[in-house]
Amino acid sequence: MSEHxxxxxxxxxxxxxxxxxxESLLYVLRERLGLAGTKNACEQGECGSCSVxxxxxxxxxxxxxxxxxxxxxxxxxxxxxxDGDLSDVQRAFVxxxxxxxxxxxxxxxxxxxxxxxxxxxxxxxxxREAISGNLCRCTGYVRIFDAVQRVAAEREE
Amino acid sequence: xxxxxxxxxxxxxxxxxxxxxxxxxxxxxxxEAEVLAGGTDFMVEVNYRHRSPKAVVAISAVRExxxxxxxxxxxxxxxxxxxxGRYGTLWIGANMTYTEMATPAFEGLLPSLTQAxxxxxxxxxxxxxxxxxxxxxxxxxxxxxxxxxxxxxxVLLRSADGSRELALSDFITGPKQTALQQGEIITxxxxxxxxxxxxxxxxxxxxxxxxxxxxxxVISVAGLALIARHDIQRVCVGLGSVAAVPVRPTEAEExxxxxxxxxxxxxxxxxxxxxxxxxVAQAASPIDDHRSTAVYRRHAVGxxxxxxxxxxxxxx
Ligand SMILES: Cc1cc2nc3c(=O)[nH]c(=O)nc-3n(C[C@H](O)[C@H](O)[C@H](O)COP(=O)(O)OP(=O)(O)OC[C@H]3O[C@@H](n4cnc5c(N)ncnc54)[C@H](O)[C@@H]3O)c2cc1C
Numbered sequence: 126m127s128e129h130x131x132x133x134x135x136x137x138x139x140x141x142x143x144x145x146x147x148e149s150l151l152y153v154l155r156e157r158l159g160l161a162g163t164k165n166a167c168e169q170g171e172c173g174s175c176s177v178x179x180x181x182x183x184x185x186x187x188x189x190x191x192x193x194x195x196x197x198x199x200x201x202x203x204x205x206x207x208d209g210d211l212s213d214v215q216r217a218f219v220x221x222x223x224x225x226x227x228x229x230x231x232x233x234x235x236x237x238x239x240x241x242x243x244x245x246x247x248x249x250x251x252x253r254e255a256i257s258g259n260l261c262r263c264t265g266y267v268r269i270f271d272a273v274q275r276v277a278a279e280r281e282e
Numbered sequence: 283x284x285x286x287x288x289x290x291x292x293x294x295x296x297x298x299x300x301x302x303x304x305x306x307x308x309x310x311x312x313x314e315a316e317v318l319a320g321g322t323d324f325m326v327e328v329n330y331r332h333r334s335p336k337a338v339v340a341i342s343a344v345r346e347x348x349x350x351x352x353x354x355x356x357x358x359x360x361x362x363x364x365x366x367g368r369y370g371t372l373w374i375g376a377n378m379t380y381t382e383m384a385t386p387a388f389e390g391l392l393p394s395l396t397q398a399x400x401x402x403x404x405x406x407x408x409x410x411x412x413x414x415x416x417x418x419x420x421x422x423x424x425x426x427x428x429x430x431x432x433x434x435x436x437v438l439l440r441s442a443d444g445s446r447e448l449a450l451s452d453f454i455t456g457p458k459q460t461a462l463q464q465g466e467i468i469t470x471x472x473x474x475x476x477x478x479x480x481x482x483x484x485x486x487x488x489x490x491x492x493x494x495x496x497x498x499x500v501i502s503v504a505g506l507a508l509i510a511r512h513d514i515q516r517v518c519v520g521l522g523s524v525a526a527v528p529v530r531p532t533e534a535e536e537x538x539x540x541x542x543x544x545x546x547x548x549x550x551x552x553x554x555x556x557x558x559x560x561x562v563a564q565a566a567s568p569i570d571d572h573r574s575t576a577v578y579r580r581h582a583v584g585x586x587x588x589x590x591x592x593x594x595x596x597x598x
Contacts, residue, residue: 184406
């Protein structure tokens with residue numbers, strides 16, 4: 126337990142002290158920095174519930190060695206609604222009924238923001254591919270697709 | 283105050299290398315240090331306590347081994363044997379991610395590798411996982427490996443002591459086993475450009491096909507790359523997940539290559555196609571495991587071989 130380093134998370138410098146070097150970014154976010162929005166399920170990159178952006182690239186934070194992310198810009202789901210005002214994607218998820226148990230929601234929200242930033246009007250196939258790394262066991266996805274298309278339409282206006 | 287001071291310190295045992303020299307130096311200094319690229323294999327092992335690193339050299343920020351470039355395009359000897367390199371060679375940096383392999387400019391040069399990259403994991407995995415890591419892990423199911431095998435790729439290695447190049451078949455020595463020595467970093471791979479960059483004939487450059495239980499997030503049950511080497515007029519095939527290491531069905535390659543029209547797409551003789559598929563299937567030495575059976579895997583590579591051949595050379 127000897128590692129000391131700083132991470133840049135949601136625009137702030139956050140010191141991490143007395144850490145084991147093998148800790149994942151997911152673990153550090155949740156257990157050391159108190160950012161519990163990023164969810165922990167599979168710890169092997171299969172479920173996507175821990176998705177974050179690192180230098181604007183969507184990755185699974187469980188597969189990032191936290192100490193190797195020094196000097197990178199990390200954005201978590203908490204960055205989307207700093208003052209409690211939901212982002213358009215978050216609002217659409219609520220309105221479309223795309224949230225049931227809610228566990229997969231933060232990861233999906235991150236993936237959908239990333240998709241719509243790159244492809245403002247994605248086809249159904251593109252949406253499916255973009256969220257193929259995010260597992261949801263409640264909704265059957267239909268309302269999630271619905272939420273994505275709502276935001277795409279809204280942003281077009 | 284104390285905490286702030288500590289926070290200003292750098293992690294002791296994790297080195298984020300910016301240059302190859304820096305990475306090689308740190309690996310030479312500390313024989314326990316392990317190389318970390320995208321982390322998509324490495325961190326699964328750490329999270330599940332199968333790996334407990336004492337020191338890490340993270341190489342994702344090393345720009346020298348990012349991206350790809352054309353080499354010797356004018357047609358000089360590419361360093362890949364007498365016949366190869368007629369159209370130049372392609373250098374692929376170890377840090378190149380699957381997402382980067384799926385960009386249109388790269389797809390134009392090596393569509394089979396793009397196809398392979400697009401079948402890997404999910405967007406999150408493709409954004410992080412690299413070709414260097416696929417080689418480092420050397421899983422029989424590694425999706426870039428059939429393509430690299432079919433292309434007779436050279437694996438480029440570097441350590442504080444110097445550089446060396448190994449043929450892929452010498453680099454991968456067994457399932458999840460490589461010839462990588464302590465202190466060595468994979469810097470990239472070099473493959474021949476199989477057709478001129480402005481090729482005008484309509485024959486494809488090759489195909490990658492993969493069988494799995496679904497379309498996304500699936501480890502290969504069987505995979506196949508078929509490369510049309512226009513430069514040496516030879517069909518080269520790499521098989522994945524059907525043996526301990528990638529397989530080249532050389533007899534099938536030698537049998538079919540002279541039977542094909544290399545000038546334009548044509549109607550293929552169905553008997554030739556069938557025979558080729560059988561010969562490829564015979565070259566596999568698959569096993570039964572939790573993902574599939576040996577019988578199914580052999581059948582699958584035969585079907586994929588026929589399909590890839592027709593897609594590459596066939597006309598309707
Ligand atoms: C959910 C999930 C799905 C996946 N799906 C697929 C799939 O469909 N197909 C597939 O082929 N793979 C798949 N993988 C495996 C993995 O993503 C790939 O093998 C990937 O290419 C590993 O690259 P990386 O950069 O993440 O390597 P890392 O995890 O960083 O490293 C892997 C190994 O290689 C070594 N290494 C890495 N780079 C170098 C280098 N430059 N020099 C020397 N040693 C090095 C490391 O020390 C380590 O032992 C999947 C993984 C996950 C978690």
